[in-house]
Amino acid sequence: MVALDMSRPVAVQAESRPAIRIEGACKWFGDLKVLDTVDAEIADCEFVSILGPSGCGKSTLLRLMAGLVPYEEGNITLLDTPVESPSGDVGFVFQTSNLLPWANVRKNLLLAAELDRKASQPDEAAIVAMVETLGLTGFEDSYPHELSGGMRHRVAIGQALIRSPRVLLMDEPFGALDALTRDHLNVELLKIWQKEKKTVVLVTHSIAESILLSDRVLVMSERPGRVIRDIRIDLPRPRHPSETRKDPLFGEYAAELGRLMGVA
Amino acid sequence: MKKVRKSNGPGAVRGFMEGALFLAVLIGIWEISIDLFEVKAYLLPPPSAIAAELWVSRGELFEHGIITMGEVLWGFLLAVGLGIPVAAVIFFSSLAKRTLYPLMVALQSIPKIGLAPIIVVWFGYGLSSKVVMAFLFAFFPVVISTLGGLASTPANMEEHFRALRASALQTFWRLRVPAAMPSFVDGCKVAMPLAVIGAIVGEFVGSNDGLGNLILLATGSSNTPLTFAALLTVTILSLGLFYIVEILGRFVWWRST
Ligand SMILES: Nc1ncnc2c1ncn2[C@@H]1O[C@H](COP(=O)(O)OP(=O)(O)OP(=O)(O)O)[C@@H](O)[C@H]1O
């Protein structure tokens, strides 16, 4: 077995200026301690995945980064600004697809732009391209209740992408999709990430997906969640689902992460 | 606009036919029984007499019907026009929730029929006292349903709007209002027939015209067929107004999605 440097200590980063810095963040919901002194740094333009058991606080951590929920202890900065409220530089994909039932796909995609009229508005070509990327061509005028669950999720992903935010926070965006669509959207996400150079934090339950996409994978403990491992994925880019999975290193990472997650 | 179409298949047609047939049989039995048991016409007229009266007095019924409809519509529109802002104020102001809301619930508990005489004393025999009565009956359901609708905005959608940094005003117009519409429409469907009752009660207590007034006069002069004809007109008016609300309500097609 090739010796891998997979056991780097948590939160020791010497990268350039981080896009997101989390220092000793704690979060309680009443008496329930959900996050316990979480430390993490995410570099500019880095792709980081968060893995962890269900209920360990992954979504909560993402909400903290987005300024959606207050936290009791610690510091979180996003693009050099302390996080206090949602930022215009962040695109958030929620775990549940929150589409407006009374608006069609196009209107839902444009929601973010319509709410912020001062920001640059996506032009028709951008919308068409986004619909195409999401594999929703022909459904522009459909309403959410006319879409499948996976299609709805894709619209939600498009909602976050269409404004091309500098930081993309995604909470299990591909969880509801079949393997094929998932692979397709993984590739699209990598393309967008490479082209637009944004920082991505992705919460996922899929070990394979986290390896395929990420520069680093953060593994969280059971609740109260903390980052227990920080694994750098040194697979060559550009990556592609079918090829990258054949890489022997891929198997090594998968085995290691599986062991940490207690599934192997 | 997207419409949720109801299937008008053979089932619906058959259901209608069966309903109509059942009604026809009942009316037939009524007609025959009056003859058979020699019921006096001033107690219960046969359907044929009511039908004849409907035809003979059609002009009168129409005129009074228009008057009652005007009272109902004004009262209903007033209830909607005042109910929505009151619900919004209660929803957004915790002070109003603690003061205005309990007061409204308390006032709602007063039997409004008992208020009719004093309303007539205050507002006179004309249009306004009936409008106020219709309003009183319709107001509460409008407020409660609007309030329920506003409060039923899904929390995940609110969070989404927060993440998109929507202003309070944007969240209100783009999220809360459409989310509240289905419940509001339901409230209107309850309120409209209640407004009819309110207007008729107002006419009973003090009026110079309107279907309620006609019912009183007809009954007073033992013209029972006219009483029934007027009652039938009220029913048709109430049904018609309800269906107008129901059809307008179809613009809110996302209720069940
Ligand atoms: N608004 C809230 N109020 C109270 N408790 C909450 C709230 N949100 C989350 N929790 C609790 O915090 C814990 C972590 O929730 P969170 O949604 O962050 O988990 P997760 O890691 O995303 O899980 P999953 O993988 O199942 O999505 C859970 O035990 C949950 O019950």
Ligand SMILES: [Mg+2]
């Ligand atoms: Mg979650």
